[in-house]
Amino acid sequence: MIPSNPFALANVLRGHLAERILTMLLERSGYRVTRLDIEELFGEVKCLDREQYLALGLPEHLRNLPDLLVADPGVTWAKLIEVKFRRTFERSIADKLFDKLTEQRRFWPQSYAVIIIGEPLLPGGHFHQDFIRVIPPDETELLMGPRSIDTPTDEREAIHLVWDQLPKLNRIFQSRDFEHYGEEGEHLSHVFLRNADVITTAIRELGRM
Numbered sequence: 001m002i003p004s005n006p007f008a009l010a011n012v013l014r015g016h017l018a019e020r021i022l023t024m025l026l027e028r029s030g031y032r033v034t035r036l037d038i039e040e041l042f043g044e045v046k047c048l049d050r051e052q053y054l055a056l057g058l059p060e061h062l063r064n065l066p067d068l069l070v071a072d073p074g075v076t077w078a079k080l081i082e083v084k085f086r087r088t089f090e091r092s093i094a095d096k097l098f099d100k101l102t103e104q105r106r107f108w109p110q111s112y113a114v115i116i117i118g119e120p121l122l123p124g125g126h127f128h129q130d131f132i133r134v135i136p137p138d139e140t141e142l143l144m145g146p147r148s149i150d151t152p153t154d155e156r157e158a159i160h161l162v163w164d165q166l167p168k169l170n171r172i173f174q175s176r177d178f179e180h181y182g183e184e185g186e187h188l189s190h191v192f193l194r195n196a197d198v199i200t201t202a203i204r205e206l207g208r209m
Contacts, residue, residue, distance in 0.1 A: 017206055018085035018116045019067055021199050029192040030073035037067045061107035074180030079172065080111040087118045087207045091159050098143040101135060110137045112172055118207015121160050128196035131203045133166035142166055169196055
């Protein structure tokens, strides 16, 4: 779809680039990745504005299709994955992500989401877990944060707590995925995690765009 303003165009660009960064990490590690989003399946929608796009009357489950279909190197499992890039992670952003993922999971309840942020909450953070977290199926409510009497009243402390309790990348991509490679598998699983740390440089630059 054609964005209605330059800011929307920048958001679309950042989203596509974040998806490509994740895809590159996975493919270089042997994962099989197929793009599934509506723009990939039906490229003509890129030329439409929002009103024209909605006027097509596409089924909601198609409009809410996750971005990627990913299989492990041995093709023993396959998962639908939505990629969401945000420059920062704040309470308002977590709330909007909750709404978007809740809507998508009405149609694709077993899909995962990978949340990528351009500016880590931890100053100087450079590990992949500082930039990338996962929302598994049936756990969308993690974005709302823990509910207890010990929840911080300070908004920044509270959003740190939300981020810290989100699962890390290895919730989806685990060391046993590399058993397909035999004796080399353990080494390759460590390489995957090191490469996940390497891509944080590109993610940080993406957040500055």
